[in-house]
Amino acid sequence: MPIDVAKAVSAEPRSTGLSWGHKDIQLYHLGIGAGVPATDPEELRYSLESRLHVLPSFATVAGGGMALAGGLSAPGVDVDLAAVLHGGQTVELHRPIPVSGEATQTSKVAAVYDKGKAAVIVLRTDVADADGPLWTSDTRIFVRGEGGFGGERGPSGRVGPPPDRAPDRTVERTIREDQALLYRLSGDWNPLHADPEFAKAAGFDKPILHGLCSYGIVLKAVVDTALDGDVTRVRSYTTRFAGVAYPGETLRVRMWQDPERVHVTATAVERDEAPVLTDTIVEHT
Secondary structure (H helix, E strand, O other), X not given: OOEOHHHHHHOOOEEEEEXXXXXXXXXXXXXXXXXXXXXXXXXXXXXXXXXXXXXXHHHHOHHHOOHHHHHXXXXXXXXXXXXXXXXXXXXXXXXXXXXXXXXXXXXXXXXXXXXXXXXXXXXXEEEEEOOEEEEEEEEEXXXXXXXXXXXXXXXXXXXXXXXXXXXXXXXXXXXXXXXXXXXXXXXXXXXXXXXXXXXXXXXXXXXXXXXXXXXXXXXXXXXXXXXXXXHHHEEEEEEEEOOOOOOOOEEEEEEEEEOOEEEEEEEEHHHOOEEEEEEEEEEEO
């Protein structure tokens, strides 16, 4: 079997150094659609170095990090890349991310679950700097055809449907035609998001948007409209990638707000509300 579960889970954690500065933050923010309108004071917090704050989803690209690739290169993991999907992502913040920093990233395979026709690899990453823990992220990697090995099924990853009422907020975010080309400069060079021929060979009509780009677009929408524009209020952010989005489309983001969490869905307007992000929760102060 390509995945040696015991070897993967028992392997020693791997540590690497991370560093980032204001240009990395600004490039990431522009990659998820920030900066429009360019002179809007609220957008300048994402684009102008003298006013900069850091959207917590930056954790997924800090240091050019590619957690998905890290999980697939772990000891005991040898799978067909064509069978791999990014199933879900969680980032838990221990304190606000600084505009520049140096930190140590420690990663390990936390679990491998048997979903029958597929396996789910959970890669856990802890990041800390000289002042202590910064964030913890869980990347859930779905590998088709690798289940059925008799392992634990694990949690469903579902948080249930949204509250049975109309959403408290609904906003739309346009994905620019060049959004994936800009976002990939933060470290995800997969040609699926840029090369039309590669995308067609993978079964898509054209290049698709990175799932983590949608992840950032949606968190920014929540922060800007439900959390008074205050990135420091975010405690954790989790989602399940339910479908793809394409550059040029419009994301419709619906929010149901409770005192300490926002339940969110994101759909593609032009494709009859096709789901993009589901089981999405932003926990906040």
